[in-house]
Amino acid sequence: MNLLIIxxxxxxxxxxxxxxxxxxxxxxxxxxxxxxxxxxWECPKLDGSSFEALAEFARAKNIDFTIVGPEQPLVDGIVNxxxxxxxxxxxxxxSAALIxxxxxxxxxxxxxxxxxxxxxxxxHNLVYTLESPHLKKFxxxxxxxxxxxxxxxxxxxxxxxxxxxxxxxxxxxxxxxAGSTVVVEECLTGDELSxxxxxxxxxxxxxxxxxxxxxIGEGDTGLNTGGMGACxxxxxxxxxxxxxxxxxxxxxxxxxxxxxxxxxxxLLYCGLMITEKGPRVLEFNCRFxxxxxxxxxxxxxxxxxxxxxxxxEEGGIARWKRKNPWEVIYTGNEYAACVVxxxxxxxxxYQKGILIAGHDREYQDTIIFHAGTKYEGERFITSGGRVLGxxxxxxxxxxxLDRAYSAIESINFQGKYYRRDIGWRxxxxxx
Ligand code: GLY
Numbered sequence: 393m394n395l396l397i398i399x400x401x402x403x404x405x406x407x408x409x410x411x412x413x414x415x416x417x418x419x420x421x422x423x424x425x426x427x428x429x430x431x432x433w434e435c436p437k438l439d440g441s442s443f444e445a446l447a448e449f450a451r452a453k454n455i456d457f458t459i460v461g462p463e464q465p466l467v468d469g470i471v472n473x474x475x476x477x478x479x480x481x482x483x484x485x486x487s488a489a490l491i492x493x494x495x496x497x498x499x500x501x502x503x504x505x506x507x508x509x510x511x512x513x514x515x516h517n518l519v520y521t522l523e524s525p526h527l528k529k530f531x532x533x534x535x536x537x538x539x540x541x542x543x544x545x546x547x548x549x550x551x552x553x554x555x556x557x558x559x560x561x562x563x564x565x566x567x568x569x570a571g572s573t574v575v576v577e578e579c580l581t582g583d584e585l586s587x588x589x590x591x592x593x594x595x596x597x598x599x600x601x602x603x604x605x606x607x608i609g610e611g612d613t614g615l616n617t618g619g620m621g622a623c624x625x626x627x628x629x630x631x632x633x634x635x636x637x638x639x640x641x642x643x644x645x646x647x648x649x650x651x652x653x654x655x656x657x658x659l660l661y662c663g664l665m666i667t668e669k670g671p672r673v674l675e676f677n678c679r680f681x682x683x684x685x686x687x688x689x690x691x692x693x694x695x696x697x698x699x700x701x702x703x704x705e706e707g708g709i710a711r712w713k714r715k716n717p718w719e720v721i722y723t724g725n726e727y728a729a730c731v732v733x734x735x736x737x738x739x740x741x742y743q744k745g746i747l748i749a750g751h752d753r754e755y756q757d758t759i760i761f762h763a764g765t766k767y768e769g770e771r772f773i774t775s776g777g778r779v780l781g782x783x784x785x786x787x788x789x790x791x792x793l794d795r796a797y798s799a800i801e802s803i804n805f806q807g808k809y810y811r812r813d814i815g816w817r818x819x820x821x822x823x
Contacts, residue, residue, distance in 0.1 A: 394454050395697070397422045398440060398470075399461025402732070402763035402781040403682035405429050407461060407696075409759065410689040414697035421453065427772045428751075428762025428780075441465070443473040450479050457481070459700055466658075466678050467493035467539060482704040483658035484678050488649060491656065492678040496537040496573045502673055505648035507641050509673040510577040510665075518555075518562040524576040527554050533577040535675075536561055538570025542618050547579060580674070582667040583628045583817055586684045589642050589662065590699050593655030595709040596642060597699070600691050601629025602684040603818055608739060610813045617739045618778055621814030623729040623789055624687045628666050628818070637662065637671050645676070657703055686761045686781040687728035729792040730783040731800060731814045735764070736807030738777035746774045748805045755799035757785040757792075774805055789815055 393416050397407050405428055412420050412433070423446065425435030439445045443465075450458060458474060458481040460466055469486035483489075490497045502509045510533070515521035526532050527548075534557055536544035544567055548554040561571040584606075588599040602624035608614040629637075641662055649656040661677035689696065694716060702708030735742035744764075751760050751772065761783060764776015780803065784795030793815050800810060 393417060393456040393697075394419045395421070396446075396450055396453075396455045396458045397461065398446065398458065398465060400424050400426045400429075400440075401461065401682050402730075402761040402778065403680050403685045404461040405761040405763070406686045406689045406781075407459060407680070408433055409761070410696045411459065414695045416695070416697050416701075419453075421449075421455070423449070426762045427765035427767040427775070428760070430767050443468075443470055446470070447474060447477050447479055450474070455479065457697075457701060457704075459483075461679060463489070463492050463539060463677060463679050471658075480704065482700045484656050485654065487654040488656045489678040490654075491645075491649070491660070491676040493539055494537055494573075495535050495575050495675065498676050499575055501645070501648050501652075505644045507644050507648075507673060508670065510580050512575050512577040515574050515576065516572065518558050521558050521562070521574055521576060522551075522555065526576045526578050527551065529578070531579040533579050534558065534561075535575045535577070536567045536571040537573035537575055538567065540567050540570050542616070544570065545616065580665040580667055580672055582665045582672075584674070585626055585629050585633075585664045585666050585671070586622070586681050587629070587634075587637055587642075587662040587664060588680060588684070588688060589660045590703050590709065591642075591646060591657060591660055592703050592705060592707065592709040593646065593650060593657045594707070595713065596646065596660070597709060597713065598634065598638065598642070599688050600625040601634065602626055602681070602688050603628065603815075604681065604684055605811060605814055608811075610811050611816075615739050617734070619681070619683045619732065620734065620811045621729070621731045622681075622684045622687050623727070623792070623815040623818050624684070624691055625727070626818050633666060633671060637664065641671060641673060658700075659703075682763075683730045683732055683778075683781050686730040686759075686783050690759055690783055690785060691726070691728050726787055727789045727792040728783055728785050729789060729796050729815050730761070730781045731793075731796045731810055732763075732778050733780045733782060733800065733803065733805075734778050734809045735774055735776070736809050738809065742777055743807065744773070744775050746805045746807065748772045748774060748779065748803070750803040751780060753802065755802075756795060758795050758799045759783045759785075760799070760803070779805065779808075789818055793819075
């Protein structure tokens with residue numbers, strides 16, 4: 393098959409790496425890709441945000457199947473566009489991708505279908521938002537409803553902080569239309585868990601549970617980022633918890649999406665808080681998580697391409713399950729840990745164009761995924777905030793982490809920043 397992957401991050405490098413292992417894969421393209429992806433697969437230079445240009449490319453190259461990494465094209469309707477023009481693609485349609493694209497919609501869907509989530513109110517202006525009962529107790533959570541590139545969620549500790557954030561959102565329109573609706577929530581406590589479900593809208597399979605580390609600083613402190621590292625399987629995702637997540641969250645959510653006539657197909661990412669009272673949904677995303685995919689995909693044995701093809705067909709996942717006993721999910725390595733190397737200053741401003749060294753050596757049971765990199769003048773340079781994801785594999789989480797951190801010592805670029813405590817919750821949990 394000829395395949396096209398859309399996107400440019402570590403997630404897309406992990407997708408290319410995994411999909412290229414499929415016996416069904418003949419030729420793989422990635423648009424726009426990044427430095428590391430372009431070193432292994434073809435990354436044609438065309439406008440990745442234009443559905444017309446992508447579809448024209450897909451027709452010209454006889455692309456049999458397209459896989460979309462980031463949320464924006466899904467929310468903008470790339471699946472509808474490709475479906476209409478007879479091109480095979482996986483992922484949710486625009487109305488199903490609202491589960492990520494419109495947080496107020498997702499909360500109302502959960503509320504009406506009994507899916508456990510934090511209590512919330514929805515607002516359209518500053519004055520009424522300040523009246524929310526969830527802004528009487530702190531910390532509280534304020535989220536802009538639309539897509540905000542991971543920057544639209546705020547944990548506020550006082551009424552003044554809430555008012556400042558809401559002024560930015562409503563009066564200064566910091567997030568444009570994405571901030572015209574706001575969700576206010578009670579702040580949940582517990583351990584966070586990321587679950588990826590691959591679904592055809594009816595049936596689904598879940599991949600190993602993983603745990604992201606969203607804050608920039610060690611001990612989960614400082615500003616929120618896209619994710620500074622992840623590990624899998626996360627011990628907090630024990631079989632009992634996974635059973636509850638399937639029964640109380642994934643099944644009713646897929647049912648609710650079918651009932652409203654917008655069945656959800658593709659990858660459903662459940663961002664969860666495992667509280668004392670059980671799992672609660674923090675957010676749904678309509679795509680693979682990043683960096684979680686950089687540790688989940690190297691762990692699983694099944695052919696991801698077959699699974700994604702199954703998600704795009706009616707009854708495909710049930711057929712896939714009949715053929716594949718799920719017990720064989722893991723490869724020989726049972727744990728993976730991905731540590732993100734970022735540019736100094738991230739998630740604020742940072743320099744680009746810095747030479748990267750040592751990333752192209754062989755490290756034992758370690759995979760280097762590129763994110764913000766460029767290949768220019770026969771060398772790799774930084775081009776983004778999150779530069780590389782270094783994934784170590786092992787028989788234990790400790791072994792996986794040791795491998796990742798050992799490789800990191802030999803990978804260098806000026807201003808290299810990383811967290812030294814990835815996996816700390818998983819390592820020190822008593823589970
Ligand atoms: N790791 C967080 C995300 O992908 O949204």
